[in-house]
Amino acid sequence: MTGKTSARRTDLDGHVAIVTGGSSGLGHAIALALAEAGSAVALVSRRREAGERAAARITSCTGRAASALACDVSDEAGVHRVVGEVAERFGRLDILVTSAGDPGQGRRRRARRGPAPALP
Template sequence: MYTIDLSGQVALVTGSSRGIGAVIASRLAAAGASVAINYRSNAAAADAVIDEIRAAGGEALRVPGDVSDENAAEAVVKTTADRLGRLDILVNNAGVNRDRLMLRMTAADWDEVITVNLRGTFLATRFAIPLMLRQRYGRIVNISSVVGLTGNPGQANYAASKAGQIGFTKAMAREVASRSITVNAVAPGFIEVGEEGGMTAGMTDDQRGQVLSRIPAGHFGTAEDVASAVLYLTSAGASYVNGQTLTIDGGLTA
């Protein structure tokens, strides 16, 4: 049986106080990594994730900060490395959506999504890379979306940000591969995330049926499915996987 051991490693998961990010953080901690739980505003949710990790015997640190802000992103990375000793794994998960058809989309809708999703990925990576270069080791995983591959009506801003993450992933992989640093992306499809719903939130039964009919697997995915992919990409077993986008969509984009 193949097991993943991240003992002695430190991971920073942006936007990990809830949803997919929280599950990713918990899985990394269960594999032995010390995990920095980053969030922008919901300290109570972050503390709940930390309590769960600690109850299971793991180590977690609360690191607030909006990674789309340059000074805050630098502080988040620095605090993680200072408090936990190093930084081996960065998962760029923080993101928002402001879905509207183009005729109704405002410049503010566009700017917020691009700023959080794409600029946040850039900034967190920008400050993490020097640490990884000095260590001559690192794993970066960007949480994109199948929407960045296929597009979706009403999500021009979101699709652009997620496609941008994929391009960013490919460029960064070429820049840092010689230092044993890998940069990959995970592109989730329709994922149900507990009470938050994920991409399936707000769907009518008819809409759910229509979407399910397009998914060869015949069901929606879970946050655990996404976390499993991230866990693999951060492992030693993925050392020769670089610049790739792993779709977690039940065959939707096959």
């Protein structure tokens, strides 16, 4: 054993990712790592301003496209809107990271079973 470690990097050039909770914390760290690997990222946050600041930081650090979309992920119609906007803006969607936290405000909803919606 040489004592050296090597991080395996994935080439995500040309891929597009949605990261919920991407304006701060773990979601932001994941979005930054995806952008560093070559992916364009769409940050989903309940607060558009926080998302825009985070997207600007990611673009500044990586040179990759990053955008911010406001959405409360407990709102099913809002989630469909966001997926449609990302697909329209970038022409594809390859990666979905769900990192939005529960604000503890009692908004829990049961997940509906059934097929995932098709991308436009």
